[in-house]
Amino acid sequence: MGVSFGQDILIAGYKPAVFKNALRGFMRTGSPGNLIDLKSVFPLRGDGAIVFEECLDRGLIELKDGFAVSEKGETVARGRVVRRTPLAQAQMVLDDFLRHVEMLNQDRDAVRYVERVWAFGSLMRGEEAVGDIDLALETSRRPEYLADYALMKRHLKELLSRRDDVPTSRGLVWSAETWITERALYGPRRHPLLAGVQSDVSDLVDLGAPCRLIYDRARGGRVNDPILSRHPQSNGRQNDLAPPAEMPDFTPNGLRPMDGRWVAGFSKWGGVSPYDIFRGWTDDAHKLFPRYPEGLRIVGDNRDLASYPWLPKRLKAGGFDGREAVALVNATPLKGTSIVLRRKVEQGSENWILHAWFEHLEFYRSRKRVDYSTLPDLAAAAALILAVDAERMLRRAAEESAGAGIQICVRRDLDEAMNVHFIDAVYNHLQARRIRIEPEGWSSPRASVVRA
Numbered sequence: 001m002g003v004s005f006g007q008d009i010l011i012a013g014y015k016p017a018v019f020k021n022a023l024r025g026f027m028r029t030g031s032p033g034n035l036i037d038l039k040s041v042f043p044l045r046g047d048g049a050i051v052f053e054e055c056l057d058r059g060l061i062e063l064k065d066g067f068a069v070s071e072k073g074e075t076v077a078r079g080r081v082v083r084r085t086p087l088a089q090a091q092m093v094l095d096d097f098l099r100h101v102e103m104l105n106q107d108r109d110a111v112r113y114v115e116r117v118w119a120f121g122s123l124m125r126g127e128e129a130v131g132d133i134d135l136a137l138e139t140s141r142r143p144e145y146l147a148d149y150a151l152m153k154r155h156l157k158e159l160l161s162r163r164d165d166v167p168t169s170r171g172l173v174w175s176a177e178t179w180i181t182e183r184a185l186y187g188p189r190r191h192p193l194l195a196g197v198q199s200d201v202s203d204l205v206d207l208g209a210p211c212r213l214i215y216d217r218a219r220g221g222r223v224n225d226p227i228l229s230r231h232p233q234s235n236g237r238q239n240d241l242a243p244p245a246e247m248p249d250f251t252p253n254g255l256r257p258m259d260g261r262w263v264a265g266f267s268k269w270g271g272v273s274p275y276d277i278f279r280g281w282t283d284d285a286h287k288l289f290p291r292y293p294e295g296l297r298i299v300g301d302n303r304d305l306a307s308y309p310w311l312p313k314r315l316k317a318g319g320f321d322g323r324e325a326v327a328l329v330n331a332t333p334l335k336g337t338s339i340v341l342r343r344k345v346e347q348g349s350e351n352w353i354l355h356a357w358f359e360h361l362e363f364y365r366s367r368k369r370v371d372y373s374t375l376p377d378l379a380a381a382a383a384l385i386l387a388v389d390a391e392r393m394l395r396r397a398a399e400e401s402a403g404a405g406i407q408i409c410v411r412r413d414l415d416e417a418m419n420v421h422f423i424d425a426v427y428n429h430l431q432a433r434r435i436r437i438e439p440e441g442w443s444s445p446r447a448s449v450v451r452a
Helices: 016-029 032-036 045-057 071-078 087-106 121-125 149-161 173-186 202-207 260-264 283-288 313-317 372-399 416-431
Strands: 004-006 061-063 067-069 080-082 112-120 134-141 212-216 296-299 325-331 336-347 351-363 405-410 448-451
Touching: 016 032, 016 045, 016 067, 016 071, 032 045, 045 061, 045 260, 045 372, 067 071, 087 112, 087 121, 087 173, 087 212, 112 121, 112 173, 112 202, 121 134, 149 173, 260 296, 260 372, 283 372, 296 372, 313 325, 313 336, 313 351, 325 372, 336 372, 351 372, 351 416, 372 405, 372 416, 405 416, 416 448
Parallel strands: 004 080, 351 405, 405 448
Antiparallel strands: 061 067, 112 134, 112 212, 296 325, 325 336, 336 351
16 A cells, blocks of 8 residues: 555645656656656746755655665655545545445345454544545355355346346456445445455455454444454564555755756756746746847856857866856857856745855956846846745745745845846846746745845
């Protein structure tokens, strides 16, 4: 039995199915870039980046000679995503099922009795909401048919001849016996909450799990027995049986800046494609990138710029992990500008602040002045990285019910020309929301953007 995740659970504002599908995709390739670009899962590449970071921070993906899905992540990838049902509603479904059990036992035409019904799992524990109703049945063939197989065969044939809902292919007699019994218990369509009801107690015995007897035909029907540590036939959990899957602990680590290389899809050459980021040349893409940024690169220590017209000196020194430091470069064979974006997250009791500042400004081939035509694409890339960082902070604060305000603080500490043409451009992109900061449908206070 695998773990079930309720659809009412949200992880950083995303449904568990998003993480499940993302992890399954990642398990096929082991590539962060392929994960964030899962178009069938993520509306925008930024959503994929946030989920990838949350997988890292929650231990679903770990770094072991490269990135790999952890044991906890595999549990999520294998798990079922179900709509959890309030306990009172699930209890109504159980009551209706037990009525069908009583009707079957009183039906003179039935060939089997339900002797006992055992409950286990979340409903037995009385949890506020359940994914399904875990039951194990003990049944027996009625004595007259147990002693006379031919009689049962004739009786089943007679029963089936009276019905107009019998499947065209029933197979052996025992299949007819099962079909007649299950149709009496579940009706023409089994309720989804009863999908996992077990027709015998073998799995429950092997599990050695806590359970409670809720129906006993020998004692007249429904009973309210105490919870047992395990089924009376059980000698404890079987050694060759995998331990029951448990809901993983989704508690995240403390916030840190996201890997800014996601903008380039984690490619070593670092090229930026608005078409891929926004899933097409949408209006949102044009707001941030009016023209295709041919020479723009977002790179870290894994960069491969062998065919690029310029390799800034600062890049050669290294130290670009994508989080604390990521390089933004925009160059052609005739011009270029490189600058390093640094970030830090400060989590206070009232405000969570994303601090951003820029260092190591470098011009093409040691030129003395900036070519201002290189700056708009650099500012757009910086704003995009900061916006998705801030969106993740909003999602995390909402998940943790922290009530903290989110602030993006962009330091204005370059020379005046760069402050005006670059820093202010980054600020204006964020302030005007030319790139989304708040998640879709966000109703809580928005993130604030300040210059320092």
